[in-house]
Amino acid sequence: MATAVVSTTERENYINAEYGVRSWLFTTDHKRIALLYLISITAMFFVGGFFALLIRLELLTPAGDLVQADTYNKLFTMHGQVMVFFFLIPSIPAVLGNFLIPLMVGAKDLAFPRINLLSWYLYIIASCMMLHCILTGGVDTGWTFYTPFSTAFSNTKVVEAGLAIFVAGFSSILTGLNFVVTVHRMRAPGMTWSRLPLFVWAHYATSIIMLLGTPVLAITLLLVVFERVFHLGIFDPTRGGDPLLFQHLFWFYSHPAVYIMILPAMGVVTEIIPCFSRKRVFGYSFVAMSSIAIAVFGFLVWAHHMFVAGISLYSALFFSILSYLVAVPSAVKVFNWTATMYKGSISFSTPMLYALGFIGLFTIGGLTGLFLAALGFDVHVTDTYFVIAHFHYIMVGGAVMGYLGGIHFWWPKISGRMYPEAWGRLSAAIVFIGFNLTFFPQFILGYLGMPRRYWQYPPEFQVLNVFSTAGSTILAVGYLLPLIYLMWSLRYGKIAGPNPWGAAGLEWMTPSPPSTFNFDETPTVTWEAYNYDEIPAPEEEVSLER
Amino acid sequence: MSDSPLAIQHAPELRHHFADMEQQRDAASFGMWLFLGTEVMFFGGMFCAYLIYRYWYYNEFAIGSRSISIWLGTINTVVLICSSLTVALGVRAAQMGRRKLLVTLLLITMVFGVAFLGIKGLEWYQKFEEHHVPGSSFNVDDLVQKYPGIHIDPAHSQIYFSLYFALTGLHALHMVVGLGIFTVLTYMAWKGRFTPEYHTPIEIGGLYWHFVDIIWIYLFPLLYLIDRKPIH
Amino acid sequence: MKSQLTATPAPPRPEHILSAGMYVTIWIALMILTVVTAGVSFIDLGPFNTVVALVIASIKALLVVLFFMHVKYASDRLIKTICVAVLFWLMLLLGLSLMDYGTRHFS
Numbered sequence: 001m002a003t004a005v006v007s008t009t010e011r012e013n014y015i016n017a018e019y020g021v022r023s024w025l026f027t028t029d030h031k032r033i034a035l036l037y038l039i040s041i042t043a044m045f046f047v048g049g050f051f052a053l054l055i056r057l058e059l060l061t062p063a064g065d066l067v068q069a070d071t072y073n074k075l076f077t078m079h080g081q082v083m084v085f086f087f088l089i090p091s092i093p094a095v096l097g098n099f100l101i102p103l104m105v106g107a108k109d110l111a112f113p114r115i116n117l118l119s120w121y122l123y124i125i126a127s128c129m130m131l132h133c134i135l136t137g138g139v140d141t142g143w144t145f146y147t148p149f150s151t152a153f154s155n156t157k158v159v160e161a162g163l164a165i166f167v168a169g170f171s172s173i174l175t176g177l178n179f180v181v182t183v184h185r186m187r188a189p190g191m192t193w194s195r196l197p198l199f200v201w202a203h204y205a206t207s208i209i210m211l212l213g214t215p216v217l218a219i220t221l222l223l224v225v226f227e228r229v230f231h232l233g234i235f236d237p238t239r240g241g242d243p244l245l246f247q248h249l250f251w252f253y254s255h256p257a258v259y260i261m262i263l264p265a266m267g268v269v270t271e272i273i274p275c276f277s278r279k280r281v282f283g284y285s286f287v288a289m290s291s292i293a294i295a296v297f298g299f300l301v302w303a304h305h306m307f308v309a310g311i312s313l314y315s316a317l318f319f320s321i322l323s324y325l326v327a328v329p330s331a332v333k334v335f336n337w338t339a340t341m342y343k344g345s346i347s348f349s350t351p352m353l354y355a356l357g358f359i360g361l362f363t364i365g366g367l368t369g370l371f372l373a374a375l376g377f378d379v380h381v382t383d384t385y386f387v388i389a390h391f392h393y394i395m396v397g398g399a400v401m402g403y404l405g406g407i408h409f410w411w412p413k414i415s416g417r418m419y420p421e422a423w424g425r426l427s428a429a430i431v432f433i434g435f436n437l438t439f440f441p442q443f444i445l446g447y448l449g450m451p452r453r454y455w456q457y458p459p460e461f462q463v464l465n466v467f468s469t470a471g472s473t474i475l476a477v478g479y480l481l482p483l484i485y486l487m488w489s490l491r492y493g494k495i496a497g498p499n500p501w502g503a504a505g506l507e508w509m510t511p512s513p514p515s516t517f518n519f520d521e522t523p524t525v526t527w528e529a530y531n532y533d534e535i536p537a538p539e540e541e542v543s544l545e546r
Numbered sequence: 547m548s549d550s551p552l553a554i555q556h557a558p559e560l561r562h563h564f565a566d567m568e569q570q571r572d573a574a575s576f577g578m579w580l581f582l583g584t585e586v587m588f589f590g591g592m593f594c595a596y597l598i599y600r601y602w603y604y605n606e607f608a609i610g611s612r613s614i615s616i617w618l619g620t621i622n623t624v625v626l627i628c629s630s631l632t633v634a635l636g637v638r639a640a641q642m643g644r645r646k647l648l649v650t651l652l653l654i655t656m657v658f659g660v661a662f663l664g665i666k667g668l669e670w671y672q673k674f675e676e677h678h679v680p681g682s683s684f685n686v687d688d689l690v691q692k693y694p695g696i697h698i699d700p701a702h703s704q705i706y707f708s709l710y711f712a713l714t715g716l717h718a719l720h721m722v723v724g725l726g727i728f729t730v731l732t733y734m735a736w737k738g739r740f741t742p743e744y745h746t747p748i749e750i751g752g753l754y755w756h757f758v759d760i761i762w763i764y765l766f767p768l769l770y771l772i773d774r775k776p777i778h
Numbered sequence: 779m780k781s782q783l784t785a786t787p788a789p790p791r792p793e794h795i796l797s798a799g800m801y802v803t804i805w806i807a808l809m810i811l812t813v814v815t816a817g818v819s820f821i822d823l824g825p826f827n828t829v830v831a832l833v834i835a836s837i838k839a840l841l842v843v844l845f846f847m848h849v850k851y852a853s854d855r856l857i858k859t860i861c862v863a864v865l866f867w868l869m870l871l872l873g874l875s876l877m878d879y880g881t882r883h884f885s
Contacts, residue, residue, distance in 0.1 A: 109563040111573045162636075177580050184856065185573045186563075212867045215584045219591035223712065231681040232708035239701040245598055248875045249591050299870055303878065315878035316744055579857050590868040597872055598879050620816045624809065631805040634846045640794045756847050760839045763853040766812075767831035771819035775827070 013416065015511040018034045018272040028113035029516055034099035036120050037412070041095060042483070044086040044127060047134075051079035053476065056438075059162055062462050064455045072455035073140035077318065078142025080135075085165050085213055086127055089257060090266035093210075094123070094288065096406045097203045099414060103507035104197050106188025106525065108517045109179040115174050122171035129164035133157045142453060144254070147246040149237035151227040159228050162221040169214045169221075172260075176210030179203050188394065188506075190525035197505050197529055198287050202267025205291040209263075210257045217253035221543060244310055249427045251302035259298040261395055262362070263291055265402025272409050273337050275503040276352040277344025278537060280530035283336040288328035297326040307378050314374055323373035331364055334359060345537075349501075350424030354405030357432045361397025365390055368443065383453075387445025401431065404482060411486065412500050416513045417493030425483045429503055431478035437471025502538035504530050560742045569631060571746050577776055578750040582757045589716070596709050603702040608773035609689050610706035615669060615679065618768040619738045622665050623762065629658035630759045640745035645738055648748070652732040655755070659725050668720055673707070681709045693777070710769055717765060720758050727751050796851070804845045838877050 014031045024032055055075050058066040067075065068544075098116065102109050110116050133139065139161040141150040150158050183196070183204050224246070226232045233239035237245045254270050274281050281287060290301040303311055303319040338357055346352070368390040372378050381387065450461050457465070498506040506523060507514075527534070564570040600607045636651035677685040686703045731751050734740065740748060815834040823830060844850040849857055 107563065111563075112577060113561075113563065115577075173584050177577055177584075180580060181573050181577045185569060210582055211584050212587055212864070215588035216591040218869065219588050222716075223592070223595070226708075226712055226842055229709075232712055233680060233701075233704055234708050234712070239704050240603060240699065242598070242602075245595060245875075248878065249594060252591075252875075256793075267785045298876070299867065303874070312881040312884065314881040314884060315874075318874075318877065333576075376655060444646060487632075517562075537560075576856065579860050583860055585827070586864050586868060587871070590871055593868075594871050594875050597876065601876070601879060616816060620812065627805065627808045627812065630808075630842060630846050631801055634801045635798060636797060638798065638801070652808050655819075661883075743790050753847055757843050761840055763838045764835050767815055771815065771827075771831050773827065774819045775822040776820070 006214055011511060012515060013417075014277070015513055017516045024154070024464075026117070028069045028109070028117055029100050030102050030110050030113060030116055030512065031414075031516075033120050034095050034115050037090065037094040037098065039125070040120075040124060040127060041087055041091055044082055045091075045479075047131070048079055048082035048500050049263075049476065049479065050225075051075050051082065054471065055079060056472040058455060059530060060463045060464075060469050062457050062459045066443055067455070069455050071140070072138060074138040075211070075454055076491040077139050078134055078140050080145050081139070081161060081165065081306050082130065083395075084143055084261075085090055085168050086123075086130060088261040088395060089168075090123060090174055090175070091261075091399070091403050092268060092406060093179070093203060093206060093260075094120075094486060096199075096268065096403075096410060097179060097206075097264060098175070100410065100507055101182060101203060102186070103319050103510060103514065103518055104505055105183065105186055106191050106506050106519065106523045107182065107186035108519065108522075110178045111186055112178050116178055116440040119171045119174040122167050122174070126164045126166075126168035129160060130168065133164060144247075144250065145221070145224060146250075147224065147227075147239060147243045148241075151235050162225050166221050166225075168219050169218050171505040172210050173214050176207035176214075179207040180211065188525055191506075192525075194285070195237075195525055195529050196288075198270040198281060198284065198291070198305060199264075199267035201288040202263045202270065204358075204538070205295040206260050206263045206267075208292075208295045209260050213253040213260075213299070214248055215256075220249040223249075233256060244306065247306050247309055248279060248303065251305045252299070253301040255305065256295075256298045258391070258394070259294050261399045262402075263294060265399045265406075266291070266330075267359065268402045268406035268537050269337065269358050270333075271406055271503070271505070272351045272355040273340050273467075274344075274530045275409075275501050276349055276355075278339045278502075278532050279334065279340055279344040279439070280532050282339035282342075284529065287336050290332040294326065297322065297329065301326050304373055304378075307375060308382050320373050320375050324370060327366060327370055327373075330362075334363055338355050348425070350419070351405045351409035351501075352429055353425055353428040353432075354401045357428065358398055358401045358405065359395050361401065361432075362436070365393030365397055366392065370421050383451055384446035385442040385450045385452055388452050389439045389442035389446060391440070397435055397439070401435075403455065404428075404431070407482070407486070409501070409503075410507075411489070412496030413507055413510075413512050413514070415490055416496055417489045417491070418500060419482075419489045419495050420485055423481060427481040427485075430474060431482065434471050434474030434476070434478050438468050438470070439469045441465070458519065459492070479491055500538060502534055502535055504535055557588070562732055567743065570660050571749075574746045574750055578753045582753060585720075585757060585761075589713075590715055592709065592716070592763075593768075594712070599702075599705050599709065600611055600772070601706060603699070605696050606698055606702040607706045609693055609696060609698055610678075610703055610710065611770060611772035612688055612774060613676070614710070614770055615672065616770055616774065618665055618669050619766055623766045625658050625662045625665070628763050629655045629662070630756055632658065633755045637745070637752045640735070640740050640748045641742055643740075643742045645735060645740070648735045648740065649732060652728055652735060655737045656725055656728050656732065659721055659728070663718060663721055663725075666714060670711075670714075673710075679706050680704045680711065695777070713769065717758070717761055720761070724755050724758055727754065796845075796848075800845065804841050808838055808841060 014029055016260060016524070024036065027036075054067070055072075058064070058072060059076070064072065098110070112320075137157050138156070139156045139158055141154050144509050145158070145162065183200060184275050223232070223234055227234060227236065233241050235241045235243055237243060268442075270287060301319055301323045303315060304323045307316050309318075309461060368386070372381065372387065374392060408419060408424055413418070424433060445461055448461065457459060496512045498511050500512075501508075505527070509523070560567055561570060564573070626716065632655040633650045636648055636655065639648040639651055673679055676688065677683055684700070684704050684707070686700050688704065690698050690700070728751060731747055734747065786880065811834050815831055818830055818834075819827060843861065852858065
């Protein structure tokens with residue numbers, strides 16, 4: 001309901017359409033909800049990052065001299081839980097997906113706007129529960145909650161953390177549900193499945209995983225809570241329970257969860273690369289189908305986290321082979337991105353720098369995943385820093401860089417302002433350097449045998465650990481800079497037009513920022529996706545003067 | 547059915563982001579089916595635990611199954627199936643615009659639901675009295691004595707009862723939520739909010755109720771009918 | 779403005795008002811199957827007791843899904859696809875977990 005006065009200089013948009021805290025806290029506008037998520041997720045990111053810094057500080061020296069062993073257990077647990085469940089899983093879907101999917105399909109909003117708001121409130125409730133848990137003692141079980149330690153021996157707040165993640169999972173399920181129904185039922189006339197931006201395909205695949213996997217995590221955590229509270233001994237070995245059953249149920253979700261984290265980032269990269277190569281995506285249907293393939297195959301590999309836990313050898317063989325197969329669709333995407341850039345007109349804008357960084361780092365992370373899928377090698381490096389380096393390459397080098405690239409790419413659309421390009425590129429470079437300095441030494445450390453989750457280590461590992469900690473401080477700077485200059489740009493950034501990048505997609509045909517109902521008239525789509533042969537390059541070249 | 551464009555355009559229940567009531571109803575139904583899919587996976591995790599422990603501890607599961615009342619279980623199954631019938635007939639009443647019939651059927655459905663929970667409460671009480679509730683006072687000596695020829699490990703027995711309480715407890719919780727939803731639906735129906743053109747909440751509420759019934763349809767044989775063969 | 783809006787053309791769905799008699803017939807079938815499954819559990823069929831019980835339960839569930847939940851009359855295949863897909867995923871969870879437990883004693 002428009003009550004704002006439309007001045008000659010400021011058109012009515014979703015930000016100024018209504019004022020007041022109530023208009024934000026009770027909004028059903030998907031764009032406002034995306035901003036609410038942006039703020040909350042950023043806060044949780046820095047909470048998780050704070051724990052990471054403490055971990056790296058402790059690991060500067062071989063002795064356990066900063067914190068006690070029990071406290072160290074809590075540090076890596078809280079880092080993992082907050083980063084996985086409160087940052088990585090929601091990040092791109094809840095912020096960029098929420099904001100963009102209705103715009104990209106040509107709809108006025110998601111299918112269920114009130115459920116979207118409920119989803120955010122569940123996330124906030126879950127975050128408050130988790131923060132309360134952290135402030136009143138935390139958890140020390142590792143983010144994986146392995147039994148019987150978590151059910152029978154840990155003296156920390158397992159129940160509260162488990163319930164917090166349960167609520168966060170519900171938030172995730174509702175987001176996925178909203179996306180699936182929106183993509184099926186709310187596409188504008190002419191927006192066929194094969195004209196959808198691949199960002200939408202990626203989120204569709206992600207949503208399938210969210211819907212099918214998260215409930216299993218929910219029941220698993222609930223069973224852990226039941227065991228602690230009601231003494232139902234389902235995972236208790238002294239009562240005939242099998243701790244491995246917990247691991248099967250836990251990883252049935254938690255492995256596909258890593259695809260929840262990476263697929264949206266791949267979707268972001270697939271939007272950025274063609275725009276800054278001025279070429280359509282090579283192999284559209286292969287990229288679309290590979291997203292679906294990753295979602296499906298991702299459910300068939302979970303026990304590769306359990307190779308040394310005691311599963312049968314034949315089971316291990318099956319999961320090992322399938323873990324090799326699941327790499328194929330990811331590789332397909334990398335080939336397609338590369339082919340998209342081939343003979344394109346490349347410009348190294350900030351989003352492009354993040355996207356290029358993503359491709360390189362994700363490839364390294366993915367390849368090391370194949371090392372881990374080999375049974376013999378896994379026996380040597382499981383539970384070492386090799387595994388930690390592997391998943392951080394994918395989650396930080398991949399997902400977080402994808403997230404930052406997406407934030408920068410769509411920032412003009414979201415805020416109506418341009419960020420300062422020079423600072424953007426500088427930060428991207430700092431992130432890239434800081435990241436590699438932090439995590440590449442960890443591959444070596446792991447291979448040499450340094451175990452994970454240990455708060456002390458043999459002195460011969462110190463040099464590499466010092467490199468890693470140094471890298472982490474650089475990385476922290478790289479993350480703080482965007483926080484500062486993006487907020488600065490809200491007030492002082494150059495005003496952005498509807499399509500500063502000359503990008504393809506319905507969202508770029510709306511004003512920046514869009515009006516509350518996205519489109520004055522529902523568009524009718526008659527063109528294929530990524531029609532860069534028809535779209536003129538932006539008038540001003542992406543330059544450092546912005 | 548009055549389908550004039552004017553009527554649909556001005557339908558007060560049409561949310562602004564939908565183009566027409568058809569799209570809104572389709573989206574709501576689709577959304578509920580997806581949600582029920584997530585619920586299948588939710589209970590599925592417990593069915594997985596059940597499957598594995600039944601495979602390992604068949605004797606204890608069989609004996610545990612015999613210790614719960616097949617009569618009460620069968621009656622409860624009948625009660626839920628009847629409630630599914632009344633729900634389905636209620637949706638039909640809504641489609642026909644018969645308000646009083648709809649309200650009556652919804653109320654009968656809720657009576658069945660409460661009856662189910664009452665019987666379930668009685669069963670749980672029986673287990674409590676017999677010391678078959680997992681925890682510090684768990685004791686299956688009575689079962690060990692009753693079936694002398696069969697080796698029963700009390701620890702493994704406790705797993706059966708843990709799953710029994712977890713499964714029936716979560717199912718009952720879903721039932722309670724269902725009763726809450728139906729209370730709201732009954733009130734809305736009584737107020738005349740539903741017409742042949744718009745009764746989507748009844749439809750999707752009905753879907754949820756049927757789902758809760760289907761879970762019980764599987765829980766009944768899995769918990770009550772594991773092995774009731776005469777023992778030689 | 780609204781009159782110009784057209785959404786993704788939804789499949790026209792004439793509301794099937796099914797006869798009360800049909801619902802009652804299904805209900806009777808469900809009742810009979812309930813009594814049968816309870817009764818059969820007292821008969822010794824060896825390992826087939828479990829199979830029979832699950833088959834009967836599945837038939838009952840199918841009747842509820844197809845008729846009470848109107849899936850038989852759903853005009854688009856999306857709902858049917860969801861049902862099949864979810865069942866398939868459940869089988870993945872159960873089957874692949876059982877694969878581990880079932881082959882442990884061979885290792």
